[in-house]
Amino acid sequence: MATAVITGSGRGLGRADAERLARDGFDVVCLDLDLASAQETADAVGGVAFQCDVTDRDSLMSVAAQIPECHALVNNAGIWRFDSILTMTPQDAQAVFDVNIMGIVWCTQAFVPKMKAAGTGSIVNMSSGAAWTHSPGLGLYPATKSGVESLTRTMALELGADNIRANAIGPGLIVSEGTSANYEGERAAERAKGVPMGRVGSPSDIADVVSFLCGNDSRYVSGQIIYVDGGITAGAMAR
Numbered sequence: 055m056a057t058a059v060i061t062g063s064g065r066g067l068g069r070a071d072a073e074r075l076a077r078d079g080f081d082v083v084c085l086d087l088d089l090a091s092a093q094e095t096a097d098a099v100g101g102v103a104f105q106c107d108v109t110d111r112d113s114l115m116s117v118a119a120q121i122p123e124c125h126a127l128v129n130n131a132g133i134w135r136f137d138s139i140l141t142m143t144p145q146d147a148q149a150v151f152d153v154n155i156m157g158i159v160w161c162t163q164a165f166v167p168k169m170k171a172a173g174t175g176s177i178v179n180m181s182s183g184a185a186w187t188h189s190p191g192l193g194l195y196p197a198t199k200s201g202v203e204s205l206t207r208t209m210a211l212e213l214g215a216d217n218i219r220a221n222a223i224g225p226g227l228i229v230s231e232g233t234s235a236n237y238e239g240e241r242a243a244e245r246a247k248g249v250p251m252g253r254v255g256s257p258s259d260i261a262d263v264v265s266f267l268c269g270n271d272s273r274y275v276s277g278q279i280i281y282v283d284g285g286i287t288a289g290a291m292a293r
């Protein structure tokens with residue numbers, strides 16, 4: 055049986071990833087800042103939960119020491135603090151950088167040794183369509199997600215010889231607990247008009263691609279960025 059570690063799996067996309075990978079047969083390890091929600095996910099999928107902040111390298115090392123193996127790592131935890139470049143605060147900018155960039159680096163340092171021991175592994179990093187489209191007022195978020203894509207390529211280059219693959223997914227407009235306020239009332243229909251496929255996405259739209267990237271069907275896919283966004287990043291829509 056293979057083991058998958060999923061960060062930020064207490065809710066949203068991470069939770070859907072946990073549900074899908076458990077259905078695929080993975081033993082699932084759920085990490086989240088919020089232990090209660092991580093435990094809820096773990097209980098639902100027959101996995102285990104740890105309270106863990108991905109910016110805390112020591113805490114990640116401690117989790118890694120407590121699990122026997124890791125074959126898949128989904129670096130899903132991410133945050134946003136939308137603001138303009140001119141007014142973003144040092145605190146917000148640092149927080150977004152620490153979680154979205156350094157969180158991925160520390161998780162990779164913690165869990166890749168187990169992949170090397172197993173002789174195989176798949177890392178899936180959560181980027182964002184915002185890394186491609188960019189919009190004013192998103193603060194450091196798009197820059198960090200572009201950084202996630204750069205990190206992904208570096209990981210693919212550094213880890214390929216160990217039979218460890220690294221890819222990223224760029225979700226588009228996905229309704230999660232973290233984004234649900236953007237889709238209240240008429241706003242969901244309004245936002246859907248900007249999506250070529252005419253609908254906003256659900257966490258399972260992302261989880262199904264996570265499943266592909268963690269599974270054997272993608273065994274020769276590495277260093278790639280897959281946008282799962284109903285076509286948004288294909289180009290501009292006339293409105």
Ligand SMILES: NC(=O)c1ccc[n+]([C@@H]2O[C@H](COP(=O)([O-])OP(=O)(O)OC[C@H]3O[C@@H](n4cnc5c(N)ncnc54)[C@H](O)[C@@H]3O)[C@@H](O)[C@H]2O)c1
Nearest residue numbers: 062064065066067086087107108131132182225228230232
């Ligand atoms: N929902 C979208 O439309 C969308 C679009 C593009 C990219 N994304 C990316 O997908 C990922 C998940 O987004 P979501 O919408 O499910 O978010 P969400 O806010 O609904 O859930 C995020 C989860 O991560 C956890 N988390 C946050 N900081 C953490 C930390 N430091 N350590 C451990 N856990 C932490 C939270 O407790 C929460 O359970 C993020 O990386 C986000 O940037 C989402």
